[in-house]
Amino acid sequence: MLKGKTALVTGSTSGIGLGVAKALARQGADVVLNGFGDVEGPKAEIAALGVQVAYHGADMSKPAEIEGMMKFAAGQFGRGRVDILVNNAGIQHVARIEDFPTERWDAIIAINLTSAFHATRLALPAMRAANWGRIINVASTHGLVASAEKSAYVASKHGVIGLTKVTALENATTGVTCNAICPGWVLTPLVQKQVDAKAAALKISNEEAKKLLLGEKEPSMQFTTPEELGELAVFFCSPAGNNVRGVAWNMDGGWVAQ
Ligand code: NAD
Numbered sequence: 001m002l003k004g005k006t007a008l009v010t011g012s013t014s015g016i017g018l019g020v021a022k023a024l025a026r027q028g029a030d031v032v033l034n035g036f037g038d039v040e041g042p043k044a045e046i047a048a049l050g051v052q053v054a055y056h057g058a059d060m061s062k063p064a065e066i067e068g069m070m071k072f073a074a075g076q077f078g079r080g081r082v083d084i085l086v087n088n089a090g091i092q093h094v095a096r097i098e099d100f101p102t103e104r105w106d107a108i109i110a111i112n113l114t115s116a117f118h119a120t121r122l123a124l125p126a127m128r129a130a131n132w133g134r135i136i137n138v139a140s141t142h143g144l145v146a147s148a149e150k151s152a153y154v155a156s157k158h159g160v161i162g163l164t165k166v167t168a169l170e171n172a173t174t175g176v177t178c179n180a181i182c183p184g185w186v187l188t189p190l191v192q193k194q195v196d197a198k199a200a201a202l203k204i205s206n207e208e209a210k211k212l213l214l215g216e217k218e219p220s221m222q223f224t225t226p227e228e229l230g231e232l233a234v235f236f237c238s239p240a241g242n243n244v245r246g247v248a249w250n251m252d253g254g255w256v257a258q
Pocket of ligand 1 (some may be wrong): 010011012013014015016017035036058059060061071088089090091111112137139140141180183184185186187188189190191250
């Protein structure tokens with residue numbers, strides 16, 4: 001379904017981004033990966049799906065590096081554009097507002113929100129010229145509701161959903177759509193840190209900490225998986241998604257239904 005398309009997924013060396021990149025690759029999209037840590041492993045996993053794969057190590061808190069990544073991605077497979085942009089890179093920090101380190105606030109807003117603005121503004125002209133494009137923003141249930149001690153994260157994710165709606169509206173008469181995915185708990189390195197912190201603070205096992213985390217928020221008592229989220233991204237890219245514009249779709253075990 002996505003053969004001949006170039007997909008750029010930010011923050012795709014682990015977790016949800018890698019899951020989405022693999023789902024798009026399974027549909028035939030060539031993929032540009034981004035993110036820190038191990039690069040060769042994720043590259044090999046994508047290549048094994050029979051598509052072309054490239055990597056750019058832009059730090060998503062740095063607009064000049066985002067510009068470099070967008071040029072690189074557009075030029076990689078000879079198409080001169082990114083067809084599918086998944087703004088996924090994100091970080092978390094947990095502290096009460098009065099204790100929140102100001103540099104952590106700045107980093108979270110830059111990586112979770114401002115980077116999506118930069119990548120989107122740079123991807124749009126070529127998408128519009130081709131009259132086809134998909135921009136998928138990985139927001140969160142925290143783009144729809146709040147939790148204590150996550151001020152920067154909740155603010156950034158509410159901002160991402162606002163940006164999603166504006167992007168969708170500004171392109172509503174074109175073949176370019178923009179939508180947000182709002183996962184509940186997904187057991188990635190980002191959430192494992194919170195499980196570890198809970199286990200240490202309460203002197204309980206990792207398994208007990210996971211159950212506590214789920215029990216606070218998710219009626220299903222199950223983690224959503226990167227694979228499930230990847231299939232939602234595939235749906236947004238499918239012809240059935242042509243007129244899905246500006247939605248914030250939660251996949252969250254019932255978290256925000258409560
Ligand atoms: P993760 O830590 O596994 O992955 C984050 C990715 O972003 C990694 O590839 C990392 O290298 C990359 N990254 C971090 N800082 C970066 C930077 N400055 N520049 C470039 N890349 C950078 O986390 P994840 O859980 O897969 O998170 C992915 C997205 O999903 C984030 O936006 C997160 O907010 C969102 N999300 C996660 C959950 C969850 O439960 N895990 C729930 C809702 C939303």
